[in-house]
Amino acid sequence: MSTNLQDAVESSVASHLHPVPSYDLADHPLPTGREEVWRFTPLKRLRGLLDGDASDGHLKWDARIPEGVTISEISTAEAAALGETLPADRPSALAVANGAGAVLVDVPAETELGEPLVVRLSGASPDEVVWGHIVVRLGLHAKATVVFEHSGSARYSVSTSVLVGASAQLDLVSLQLWDDDAVHLGQVGVRIGRDAHVRTFQATLGGDLVRVIENFAYDGPGGELEAFGLYFADAGQHIEHRLFIDHNAPHTKSNAVYKGGLQGEGAHSVWVGDVLIRKAAEGIETFETNRNLVLTDGCRADSVPNLEIETGEIKGAGHASATGRFDDEQLFYIQSRGVTEDEARRLVVHGFFADIIKKIKVPEVEERLLVAVEAELARHVATPTSVRGA
Amino acid sequence: MATLEIKDLHVAVDTEDGQKPILRGVDLAVRAGETHAIMGPNGSGKSTLAYSIAGHPKYTIISGTVTLNGVDVLTMSVDERARAGLFLAMQYPVEVPGVSVSNFLRTAKTALDGEAPKLRTWVKDVNDAMDKVSMDREFAQRNVNEGFSGGEKKRHEIMQLELLNPKFAILDETDSGLDIDALKVVAEGVNRFRGQGDRGVLLITHYTRILRYIQPDYVHVFVNGRIAEQGGPELAEQLEAEGYDKYQRISA
Numbered sequence: 127m128s129t130n131l132q133d134a135v136e137s138s139v140a141s142h143l144h145p146v147p148s149y150d151l152a153d154h155p156l157p158t159g160r161e162e163v164w165r166f167t168p169l170k171r172l173r174g175l176l177d178g179d180a181s182d183g184h185l186k187w188d189a190r191i192p193e194g195v196t197i198s199e200i201s202t203a204e205a206a207a208l209g210e211t212l213p214a215d216r217p218s219a220l221a222v223a224n225g226a227g228a229v230l231v232d233v234p235a236e237t238e239l240g241e242p243l244v245v246r247l248s249g250a251s252p253d254e255v256v257w258g259h260i261v262v263r264l265g266l267h268a269k270a271t272v273v274f275e276h277s278g279s280a281r282y283s284v285s286t287s288v289l290v291g292a293s294a295q296l297d298l299v300s301l302q303l304w305d306d307d308a309v310h311l312g313q314v315g316v317r318i319g320r321d322a323h324v325r326t327f328q329a330t331l332g333g334d335l336v337r338v339i340e341n342f343a344y345d346g347p348g349g350e351l352e353a354f355g356l357y358f359a360d361a362g363q364h365i366e367h368r369l370f371i372d373h374n375a376p377h378t379k380s381n382a383v384y385k386g387g388l389q390g391e392g393a394h395s396v397w398v399g400d401v402l403i404r405k406a407a408e409g410i411e412t413f414e415t416n417r418n419l420v421l422t423d424g425c426r427a428d429s430v431p432n433l434e435i436e437t438g439e440i441k442g443a444g445h446a447s448a449t450g451r452f453d454d455e456q457l458f459y460i461q462s463r464g465v466t467e468d469e470a471r472r473l474v475v476h477g478f479f480a481d482i483i484k485k486i487k488v489p490e491v492e493e494r495l496l497v498a499v500e501a502e503l504a505r506h507v508a509t510p511t512s513v514r515g516a
Numbered sequence: 517m518a519t520l521e522i523k524d525l526h527v528a529v530d531t532e533d534g535q536k537p538i539l540r541g542v543d544l545a546v547r548a549g550e551t552h553a554i555m556g557p558n559g560s561g562k563s564t565l566a567y568s569i570a571g572h573p574k575y576t577i578i579s580g581t582v583t584l585n586g587v588d589v590l591t592m593s594v595d596e597r598a599r600a601g602l603f604l605a606m607q608y609p610v611e612v613p614g615v616s617v618s619n620f621l622r623t624a625k626t627a628l629d630g631e632a633p634k635l636r637t638w639v640k641d642v643n644d645a646m647d648k649v650s651m652d653r654e655f656a657q658r659n660v661n662e663g664f665s666g667g668e669k670k671r672h673e674i675m676q677l678e679l680l681n682p683k684f685a686i687l688d689e690t691d692s693g694l695d696i697d698a699l700k701v702v703a704e705g706v707n708r709f710r711g712q713g714d715r716g717v718l719l720i721t722h723y724t725r726i727l728r729y730i731q732p733d734y735v736h737v738f739v740n741g742r743i744a745e746q747g748g749p750e751l752a753e754q755l756e757a758e759g760y761d762k763y764q765r766i767s768a
């Protein structure tokens with residue numbers, strides 16, 4: 127399925143999606159599950175993250191910090207003073223309210239990191255509530271790759287604010303490699319400076335319930351966004367990715383590509399991609415794609431692309447969404463070269479994900495993810511029948 | 517002598533409104549060392565025959581047999597057929613996103629041989645095979661058929677033919693959409709394959725052009741799901757001059 131601009135204009139609906147961002151908890155009442163932004167999420171499984179249980183639990187931070195970047199603790203008030211993005215839902219508002227300050231990752235103007243900043247965050251127990259509050263800031267012309275990698279277990283809600291200065295370049299990777307019992311609610315608000323170039327990659331493989339909300343907006347014309355994602359839902363897992371790209375400035379670009387795999391009874395993935403093209407956003411270009419590969423019965427993949435267009439003066443806008451099983455033609459082609467059906471399937475799924483993984487461009491992270499995906503596949507898709515060469 | 521033998525083959529294609537009969541009794545025997553050309557109008561069932569032999573799941577065999585050296589092919593899975601020595605160069609080769617040509621070829625070779633090829637000789641073999649069909653070596657790192665031009669896809673099929681070296685090859689319109697240089701490259705590849713002496717080729721084509729480079733031993737006229745006429749290479753020239761009109765009238 128693909129929708130061109132014409133269809134997109136016709137199918138545009140009134141903006142109903144985006145609660146007004148605010149620190150004030152009163153602006154984020156307890157959801158009932160009927161709200162647009164909550165309708166897919168099994169609220170019962172959030173276990174305390176909507177109530178706001180006080181907790182001073184922390185994830186363990188283990189960071190490899192390249193020269194040029196500083197990591198420091200700042201107060202909630204200081205975070206607000208930096209002009210961070212505001213919480214857009216209750217869990218992120220709670221994360222800020224209960225987080226007792228934020229961690230600031232700061233890359234000053236004109237600074238180019240020689241290697242990626244890799245932060246490993248790990249949780250010790252699924253019974254521990256952890257409120258997280260992170261601000262990532264890149265100054266004018268700065269250039270950085272930042273990787274957050276989550277593992278272990280926790281009940282974690284985090285508000286992450288990413289402020290990208292004019293002409294800066296940021297690659298932001300977040301890996302959710304949690305244990306099976308973790309709950310992770312994350313909101314990532316990104317402001318893209320004038321002529322800045324931002325690439326993001328969200329990969330979610332682990333956890334009982336992971337819900338990541340990414341909100342993107344531009345601080346001036348010429349900004350470019352590439353938002354990538356990969357997720358793999360196993361039996362009983364709920365993995366939800368929502369993105370909202372607010373084309374609020376002219377001559378900005380966005381391209382979003384998310385790919386998901388599902389296998390096992392009760393595996394549930396949700397992908398919601400909202401793109402708003404405001405009146406001021408003349409000459410913009412946007413495209414979003416979501417593809418889901420359903421590997422077994424009993425899975426459910428929700429995929430909801432949505433374009434709201436308030437000006438016709440744009441270069442291009444569109445979306446594509448497809449959810450399906452294996453492509454018979456691909457399997458036939460590979461099998462016709464002597465490869466068994468199981469091995470052909472493995473090759474196709476591997477290819478499906480490898481294609482997006484190579485967008486990360488951080489070799490060690492790419493490798494790690496490929497291995498993690500292989501491990502997921504080994505659970506259901508049969509292991510190779512032949513030994514592959516180096 | 518090794519033979520690919522098709523007897524009274526009736527095949528239907530699965531459509532949304534049920535099965536639609538396409539092949540209506542095909543008889544054909546290709547012995548090792550022979551090249552057979554099949555020519556026929558659009559929609560007559562040529563690709564259906566090729567796919568049925570290769571085992572595409574979209575087609576249902578209603579009756580008849582296909583044997584390779586006397587062994588039933590129709591009960592084999594698609595990959596078993598390939599391992600038994602059959603190869604199909606497809607009219608529309610399929611794109612496989614995220615799977616590099618190099619990985620694809622190595623996986624196929626490993627499956628066919630039952631063991632992984634030796635790394636050093638393998639890289640050289642792949643490079644040689646690509647050079648032979650004038651494919652830039654950078655194609656090894658590209659995804660299978662993704663973004664290949666029509667002609668590049670066909671050359672990629674012939675490259676696989678040479679590298680995987682089956683016993684019998686079915687080439688479904690491998691010559692279509694090729695410029696004259698690519699046509700020669702493809703023909704040379706097929707001729708090298710034939711030159712081994714004990715290989716069989718079933719060449720499906722619309723044009724006598726390729727038959728000037730690949731001399732067939734037999735030419736079959738395929739109309740309305742069966743072979744309406746057969747003869748030597750001169751039949752191809754006759755078809756070029758007269759078209760399929762007279763056969764279509766007979767079979768209607």
Ligand SMILES: Nc1ncnc2c1ncn2[C@@H]1O[C@H](COP(=O)(O)OP(=O)(O)OP(=O)(O)O)[C@@H](O)[C@H]1O
Nearest residue numbers: 529530531536538557558559560561562563564565
């Ligand atoms: N899914 C389908 N539904 C209906 N008819 C089909 C389907 N698939 C194939 N056919 C029909 O089967 C017939 C034979 O098709 P086939 O591709 O074998 O022809 P062909 O001889 O290879 O033609 P061409 O020279 O154009 O390649 C055609 O009439 C085609 O429309």
Ligand SMILES: [Mg+2]
Nearest residue numbers: 562563564607
């Ligand atoms: Mg055909």
